[in-house]
């Protein structure tokens with residue numbers, strides 16, 4: 081009953097366009113998710129203590145403002161949402177936002193925070209990175225390049241893991257050839273897992289306190305666990321100063337699914 085009311089309420093709000101304005105054409109999402117030179121921000125939020133105490137109809141109305149803000153910024157940002165609630169002790173929801181300009185991401189987050197839903201969000205952390213052309217892959221063998229391009233297992237990969245990484249000053253001081261040899265070992269160890277683990281790398285040096293944000297999607301968490309164990313054995317790992325803190329584990333959901341989960 082509540083669910084039916086909830087769906088109807090949300091649909092009514094969305095059908096007319098939340099701000100009563102025509103809905104803007106979206107960004108080229110595919111391009112933002114594949115091109116180099118794109119900003120990627122990871123914003124993690126926890127719901128405040130009030131959230132569970134307010135009436136469910138009020139919760140539903142407030143959640144509709146989330147959808148409104150997402151729609152309002154579709155022209156400049158591509159937004160992915162992940163439910164952390166139930167899997168994380170310190171956060172409920174993760175936004176991954178891509179844009180050509182970081183200020184577009186900032187504008188989205190400001191509007192989100194000032195929306196009726198956003199006022200219930202406590203920021204648990206924000207990380208920023210930039211996508212770049214591969215540094216080491218161009219020097220790899222043609223076979224390795226082909227293996228890296230080989231298509232992943234099709235089908236849904238509902239779990240998402242985000243791990244910030246910082247490397248030591250020693251790593252950055254090594255000559256490129258030594259770095260390349262170690263990154264090749266990293267890749268050889270990781271390649272067997274490419275079938276079930278989809279990856280994306282963001283560079284954060286200078287933009288954040290970390291050097292990289294690593295992002296993964298998988299349906300096989302056990303494979304991911306084995307993958308990290310394998311990578312911890314390669315020499316390159318000795319130059320990693322921080323891995324995780326936090327490691328974020330969540331489930332990829334549409335805006336509607338997140339709204340439905342948080343309405344309960």
Ligand code: HEM
Pocket residue numbers: 213214215216217218228243245247263266267270271273274277278279281292294307308311
């Ligand atoms: C499917 C599994 C994986 C594959 C095939 C893979 C492959 C690669 C490749 C080819 C690069 C070099 C990119 C370039 O040329 O710039 C790279 C970089 C990197 N990978 Fe992985 N990787 C995997 C999983 C992981 C995991 C699980 C982590 C850590 C949790 C990780 C952390 C990193 C980091 C931090 C870099 C950047 C290193 C640097 O530029 O110094 N990777 N990976």
